[in-house]
Amino acid sequence: MHSFRRHFIAHTLRCALAIGATLGVGLAAAQTQSTRIMVGFPAGGGTDAIARILAERLQADLGAPVVVDNKPGAGGQLAAQALKAAAPDGHTLFLSHDHSITILPMVTKNPGYDSAKDFVPVAGFATFVNAIALSAGTPATSLKGYADWVRQQGGGKGTVGIPAPGSVPQFLVQEIAKKNQLDLVAAPYRGSAPMMGDMLGNQIPAGVASIPDFIENHRAGKLRVVAVMGTQRQAAMPEVPTFAELGLTGFEEVPYYGVFAPAGTPKATLDKLGAAIQRAIAVPEVKDRLTAMGLTVGYMSSEQLAARERSYAKVWAKIIKDSGFQPQ
Missing domain, CATH: 3.40.190.150 (Bordetella uptake gene, domain 1)
Incomplete structure (x- = not known):
């Protein structure tokens, strides 16, 4: 009888320890999920x-x-x-x-x-803020210069890359076209990365996306941001005017x-x-x-x-x- 009790107690302790170890692993896993x-x-x-x-x-x-x-x-x-x-x-x-x-x-x-x-x-x-940038192969250095270049090169027709269809950049392209009396097509990509690839390869002359998408290549001179949204110029690129400064209003909400x-x-x-x-x-x-x-x-x-x-x-x-x- 005493032997049975000793075996039973030992077995119970082993089970308790095993359960405790399992719970400990589970808790640790939960804490580090x-x-x-x-x-x-x-x-x-x-x-x-x-x-x-x-x-x-x-x-x-x-x-x-x-x-x-x-x-x-x-x-x-x-x-x-x-x-x-x-x-x-x-x-x-x-x-x-x-x-x-x-x-x-x-x-x-x-x-x-x-x-x-x-x-x-x-x-x-x-x-x-979103912005419009020009590829290095596009000779213009301003939004007005870009509009003039589109008229000269394509009779007023041009293509502008955007990161996604039905996005803020698409509506911005429409307003830029209307303001400058151009026929611009917004070409949608699957995100800004592939669009940037085409811009850096001069496969597309212009693109509209966010400042974070453009800023590194703008600083490196591989493309040129020529206008930004918002009520004031951006601290990261103070030399670039806002669309409002250029007469294109309605894009102040960032x-x-x-x-x-x-x-x-x-x-x-x-x-x-x-x-x-x-x-x-x-x-x-x-x-x-x-x-x-x-x-x-x-x-x-x-x-x-x-x-x-x-x-x-x-x-x-x-x-x-x-x-x-x-x-x-």
Whole structure:
């Protein structure tokens, strides 16, 4: 009897230790579970570079792996759909600018998601501006010079690259064409990286995209940014005039960058991630790197980012409607 009890107690202890070890491994795995930041554009573009800067700092802050997952296609639509389908546990996020969150649902009949219902803002961390740039093979050095060159070379007809169809750059191309009485075709790419490749190879004479997409090659003299959106010139390139200065108004509302999570993500999780983002962009090295890319760095809480998106949507709903664009 005593022998049986000893064996039973020993067996029970072994089981308890095994269960404890298993639970310990499970807890450790949970604590080190990686966080995935999806980006809706290919590697090598401005949004991808921004995501990698932020992910590097968040990984150090959170003490767990933070990886960038590029899901290019349809101007970020595929990444947005993947976010909708993800578990609302804070381990799948979407770093996006205005296009996927605000513009795509306005210009697409069936985007496959509703930003207001399917996503929740985590935090905003920057604003930026779009711009028009000219390839090195284009002799013009100003927007007026470009318009004159298009008239001389193509009888007023020209092609301008854009990172995605139905995007802010597309409507900007339309307004540039109207203002200068040109017939410009907006040629859509699958993100800014392939567009930049064609611009640097002089396969396309001009492109409209964000300052982060253009700034490195502008500084290197491989292309020339000749006009920017916004109410004031950009600190990263103060020599470049705004469209408003050149007589093209209506593009003063500037886009934003933010991080989003699936709807249903617990508030405590959102608060934790938002605080980590706030700390990340406060690190001088991170802020300097983002600023050097042409961003205006500034923290927006979940509520502030939601309000910013609503005001931005109101402005662009009118621009899109007035352009006569029909959802595709």
